[in-house]
Amino acid sequence: MIGWLNLGSLLLGLVAWILPAISITRYEKRSRNWITLSIVSLSSCSIALFFQIGSFYERIKAEDWGALMDTMSVIASVPAILLIGTLILNAITLYMYRNQVEL
Known part of the structure; x- marks a missing residue:
């Protein structure tokens, strides 16, 4: 279980960094889906952090003190x-696309 939580956390962490990088590289094309990519990026980061907390909890539950230390x-x-x-990556994206924000 701990292995799956760590793998999920790693993959979602990569997604959290790749999506704003895609938005930044598409700036010249004036991509319209940068807000969606930023929301998914922040959500992926949140879930990855949750998986890390879950991994920590599983180690505590198993009383694997050596692994924890x-x-x-x-x-x-x-x-x-x-x-x-x-x-930082999402702030850069927001700064680049700040003139396109339509509220």
């Missing part, structure tokens, strides 16, 4: 990097 630095730093990277 060995991976604690990664468990603490990688989700922070994912969150900060996702927010």
Whole structure:
């Protein structure tokens, strides 16, 4: 179970970074679906972080203290990097497309 949570977290983290990168590269074409890509990106990041919390919970439930102690630095730093990277990429996208926002 822990392996699946980690794999899901990794894949969703990649999606969270790839989608705003796609929006940024399509800027010259004035893509209209950049808002959708940003929402999906932020949602993917949220689910990836949830999977990390689930992985942490499963290790605690299994009382796998050795694995927790060995991976604690990664468990603490990688989700922070994912969150900060996702927010920065989506902020860049929002800044680039700011004149296209129609409310």
